[in-house]
Amino acid sequence: MHELSIAMSIVEMASEEAERHAPERVTAVHLKLGQLSGVVKEALLSAFELAREQSPLAECALVIDEVPITVACCRCGVERPVVSWQEFRCAICGEPAEDIVHGRELEVSALELQP
Amino acid sequence: MTTRLVEVRQKVLKQNDVVARELREAFRRAGVFVVSMVSSPGAGKTMLLERTLAALGRDCRVAALVGDLATDNDAQRLARSGAPVRQITTGTVCHLEAEMVRAALGDWRLDELDLLFVENVGNLVCPSSYDLGEDLRLVLFSVTEGEDKPLKYPTIFNTADAAVITKSDLAAAVEFDGTAARRNILSVRPGMTILELSAKTGAGMADWLAWLRARAVEARA
Numbered sequence: 329m330h331e332l333s334i335a336m337s338i339v340e341m342a343s344e345e346a347e348r349h350a351p352e353r354v355t356a357v358h359l360k361l362g363q364l365s366g367v368v369k370e371a372l373l374s375a376f377e378l379a380r381e382q383s384p385l386a387e388c389a390l391v392i393d394e395v396p397i398t399v400a401c402c403r404c405g406v407e408r409p410v411v412s413w414q415e416f417r418c419a420i421c422g423e424p425a426e427d428i429v430h431g432r433e434l435e436v437s438a439l440e441l442q443p
Numbered sequence: 444m445t446t447r448l449v450e451v452r453q454k455v456l457k458q459n460d461v462v463a464r465e466l467r468e469a470f471r472r473a474g475v476f477v478v479s480m481v482s483s484p485g486a487g488k489t490m491l492l493e494r495t496l497a498a499l500g501r502d503c504r505v506a507a508l509v510g511d512l513a514t515d516n517d518a519q520r521l522a523r524s525g526a527p528v529r530q531i532t533t534g535t536v537c538h539l540e541a542e543m544v545r546a547a548l549g550d551w552r553l554d555e556l557d558l559l560f561v562e563n564v565g566n567l568v569c570p571s572s573y574d575l576g577e578d579l580r581l582v583l584f585s586v587t588e589g590e591d592k593p594l595k596y597p598t599i600f601n602t603a604d605a606a607v608i609t610k611s612d613l614a615a616a617v618e619f620d621g622t623a624a625r626r627n628i629l630s631v632r633p634g635m636t637i638l639e640l641s642a643k644t645g646a647g648m649a650d651w652l653a654w655l656r657a658r659a660v661e662a663r664a
Contacts (some may be wrong), residue, residue: 338455364598365598366568366569366599366602367572413601413631414594416630416631416632416633428601435454436453437450437451438449438450438451439448440446
């Protein structure tokens with residue numbers, strides 16, 4: 329359960345950004361969450377509820393944008409989805425794939441601000 | 444009310460990544476090869492490390508950091524090998540972070556070491572998110588845990604560089620299907636190096652030590 333410390337980092341990061349945009353208020357934080365980030369969406373959402381208390385983001389929402397795994401398929405020569413995260417093969421041609429392009433994301437992508 | 448969207452693009456674990464990068468650079472400059480180990484609790488990390496430190500310590504300068512929520516039992520156990528060992532007690536934290544590694548290294552002279560091991564807290568989930576600046580990350584799982592462990596925890600296998608199947612002396616007793624285990628590892632991480640050993644009986648230990656030495660030489664070349 330490391331989601332609470334992740335949520336606290338998000339709140340801290342967004343609070344710093346919020347200061348730069350004052351007097352506007354941050355009403356939502358958008359997060360890109362890769363399937364291979366090691367973070368569970370539901371756990372992070374509950375942790376965020378706790379982490380935002382007593383912070384400038386007390387009424388701010390967390391909007392999670394889940395990022396599926398894609399790989400650079402060496403047979404297709406382009407970025408492809410995998411069969412599943414338990415089966416790392418190109419979903420189109422079936423070639424085993426080692427080179428991950430997307431899916432490790434754990435980043436704040438945007439903030440929603442209101443006057 | 445009008446809402447304005449501002450793009451940010453900031454990694455949540457940016458701070459950890461910065462420290463990990465600094466550590467990796469410091470390790471490289473000092474010429475020390477750093478191996479981290481992750482597994483579930485009880486997979487045999489400490490036993491393997493105990494035997495490994497003793498064997499490598501004969502002709503290499505080795506040291507270890509060991510992470511646990513509480514107690515310094517592992518550090519005491521490992522110190523018997525004669526190698527310098529430090530315990531990182533994380534309290535309630537379920538994984539090691541780069542800053543904990545940096546703090547634990549303290550006054551150790553990295554340039555006086557050839558190999559440094561970092562044993563993570565026993566956990567197959569949380570450690571996968573944190574870079575520790577290591578050169579090589581090993582994921583261990585014991586034959587008693589079942590062949591499908593890689594399918595249950597694909598993320599940790601995906602962030603590791605090699606897999607070590609431990610307690611091979613118990614394989615027959617628990618009817619461990621080694622072929623299925625290897626197939627499952629390669630399904631979540633195609634091309635992954637797989638080693639199998641028993642630190643207790645010594646089976647597979649020579650291959651493991653030779654492999655480790657070769658990786659260290661390769662990294663420093």
